[in-house]
Amino acid sequence: MFKKIWAIFIRDLRINTREFITIWLLAMPIIFALAINALAPSINDSTVRLALVDGENPVQEEYLENFARVSLFENEEAVRERVEKRDDYIGILRDGDEYYILTQGNENQAIVDFAKTLQVLYTLGYDIEDSTAEIIELGRNTPPFKKMLVNISILFGSxxxxxxxxxxxxxxxxxxxxxxxxxxxxxxxxxxxxxSMMGLLLPLYGSITVLLITGFGYVNIGQMLLVVLSATMLSLLIGFVEGLANDDMMTAVASFKMIFFPVGGAVAVAEAVSDKWQWTVWWIPYYWTYKGTGEVLSETATWPRMLLYTGIIIALCAVVFIVMIPRVRSGLEKS
Amino acid sequence: MIKVKNLYHSYSKDDKYAVKDASFEVEKGEIFGFLGPSGAGKSTTQGVLTGLLQLQKGEVTVAGYDAKKFSKKMFNDIGMSFEQSNVYNKMTAKENLAFYAKLFDVETKDPQELLELVGLGDKANLKAGDFSKGMKHRLTFARSMINNPKLWFLDEPTTGLDPAIAATIKDIIWNEKKNGVTTFLTTHNMFIADELCDRVAFIVDGEIKLIDSPRNLKLQYGAKFVDIEYIKDNDSARESLSTVEAKDRNRIKELLDTYEIQTMHTKEATLEEIFIKVTGRGLV
Structure with missing residues (x-):
């Protein structure tokens, strides 16, 4: 039997690599991963941007670069012009022996205060080494926005x-x-x-590709694949139903897009809604996938928890399976 | 090779039967024609015989397998050529056959040899999607032979083919018969059935009206007709009349006495004429 399953898989693989739309699907994880790398800030990226006059005080310039993104301009007028643009740029300019902070007036107060504090610390000659505070890390070494994008990409892959x-x-x-x-x-x-094999391999390939390109190659791949595969089962089932219910490719893909409503809802609730309302999306298997993948990416996942999430996903998929399998069976008989 | 006894099948699972009380047997090495108009129950019967439709009532044995517990292994011994071509358009002819060859557990034929056999040897590496309707039909036919079937279901095997290619297909069917292959031929084409079949069954409204060899049918119903072409009102007219039935004999006399006869031939009844006579129905 395996020989025949393999023959069907190889046939699909061969045909899929001849089609633009499927090559596009294969390229998507790479494109997503590269886009995430390009868009997501690194954990050391600062959101505070300072504008200074080039060459006016190289020591101050070097000091401030440790804490903020520093841009240099030809003269005071150029700094002023930059500050006046829409985004939040804080100018630090010299006035005789002293410095003043130049703002548009509508910047985030915390950013302005941070710039002020930096300038005070520089003037007083304090450095990081002067701090007596002990730093205790809680293990968050990835930027949350990047983690969220990677998580969504993996979910999308399934x-x-x-x-x-x-x-x-x-x-x-x-x-x-x-x-x-x-x-x-x-x-x-x-x-x-x-x-089903192409549909199973695509998410596996997609997940691993996204993890490697975005620098998450160190996470527990086994836990990740467990959660991704369990969610993929549901996608495959829906794929069969939509494939059998539609006669042309574009209609099938268009119908399939409906799945993005519950997926989007699950992600939105998981990210933006307080814990007491999370139960509203417990019925969506993709919520548990998103949650599990998120924990794997944060390296806070444990096998018992991943098995629990997988069990929940499988149980929810079983309900969908029971409802949909007559349609699959009848579709295969009639086709 | 095939035994069917009191077969009934209803799609609505009530007493609206698509096939009613059908009984017949097909011997090993026989070419058995299953003839009838659209909706007569041919496909339904074939569906039950191939396990594509579940047996509801009756007894069916195919290639030694009881229809109540058909096994997929049965298809190692069965080939099926569909009326509507069903090949992968994005694969070449050779890839199509090579793929199907992998879906059986028995020794299979060489795809290239099969393509040569049906006149597609030089098209082996062309995508089936670029084939004409007739070429696709030949590819579907070739595919049905890939597993060296002992029992061969052919649904309209020469439809849409030019006469030369149709003759090739008929020769292939004959050759397979010589090799001991049993053929269940479903067709509207009475000429093909007449040429190829050892026996034919006429099915109408789900009921088998008659089973016999074309030869016996012709002896019984044929050779007693005369085709008369005559001039009537300055126009050519034609009638086919029985030489034994009183009403027709009188009509022949009337035609000879009244009109200018252009041609007159005694003729064998065609299978189609016999079908119409027996069933009271045309084949369309």
Missing amino acids: ILGGMLIAINIVEEKGDNTISAINVTTVSRMGFVLGK
Whole structure:
């Protein structure tokens, strides 16, 4: 049986690599990962941006660069022009022996205060080494925004797996080839497994690609794949149903996009809503995937917790499976 | 090879039967024609025989397998050529056959040899999507032979083919018969059935009306017709009349006495004419 499942998988792989839309799906994780690297700030990036006159005080310039993003301008007029632009730039300018802070007036007060404090510390000659405070790290060594983007990309990858299934099933329907498969020794389960392999491998490939390119290669890959695979099962099931229900590729993909509503809702609630309202999205399997993946990315995941999340995902998928499997069975019979 | 006894099948699972009380047997090495108009129950019967439709009522044995517990292994011995071509358009002809070859547990034929056999040898590396309708049909036909079937289901195997290619397909079917292959041929084309089949079954409204060899049918119903072409009102007219039925004999006399006869031939009844006579229905 494995030989036949493999033959179906290899056929799909061969055809998929000849199609623009599937090559695009394969390229997406790489594009996402590169975009995340380009867009997400590093953990050392500062949001405080200072404008100084070039060459006026190189020592001060070097000192401030330790704490903020410093831009140098030709003269005071150029600094003024930069500060007057829409974003938050704070100018630090010399007036005789003293310095003054130049702002537009509508900047975030915390940023202005931070610039003031930096200038005071510089004037007083204090450095980081002068601090007596002991630093205790809580283990957060990744920027939360980047982690969120990586998490969403991985979740998206599991959905793309289902979309690929839908595309492949629509191709089978268009060519009427399911009826031909029905008169071979391949069982229905063998056919479903063979067709599922591309949809399973795409999220695995996508997750690992995103993790490696975005610098999360150190996380527990086993825990990550466990959670991703369990969520992918649901995507595959929806992929089969949409593939069998639609006769052309674009309609299938368009129908499949509906899945982004619960996924988007789950991510939004997980990120932006207080703990007491999280239960509202417990019914969405992707919520648990997002939560589990988030913990893996933060390196706070434990195997018992990941197994718990996987169990919840599988239980929720089982409900969807029971509801949808008659449609899959009937679709395969009629095709 | 096939045994069907009192087969009933209803899609609505009530007494609206698509197939009613069908019984027949197909011997090993026989070419058995299943003939009838659209909606007569041909595909339903074939669906039950191939396990694509569940057996509801009756007894069916195919290639030694009881339809109540069909196994997928059965398809190692069965080939099926569909009326509607169903090949992967994005794969080449050769890739299509090579892929299907992997879906059986028995020794399979060489894809290139099969393509040569159906006249597609030089098109082996072209995508099926670029094929004409007839070429796709030949590819579907070739695919049905990939697993060296002992029992062969052919649904309209020569539809859409030019006469030369259709003749090639008929030769292939004959050759397979010589090799002991049993063929269950479903068709509207009575000429093909006449040429190829050892026996034919006429099915109408889900009921088998008659089963016999084309030869016996012709002996029984044919050779008693005369085709008369005559001039009537300055126009050519034609009638086909029985030489044994009193009403027709009188009409022949009337035509000979009344009109200018252009041609007159005794003829064998075609299978189609016999079908119409027996079932009271046309084949469309």
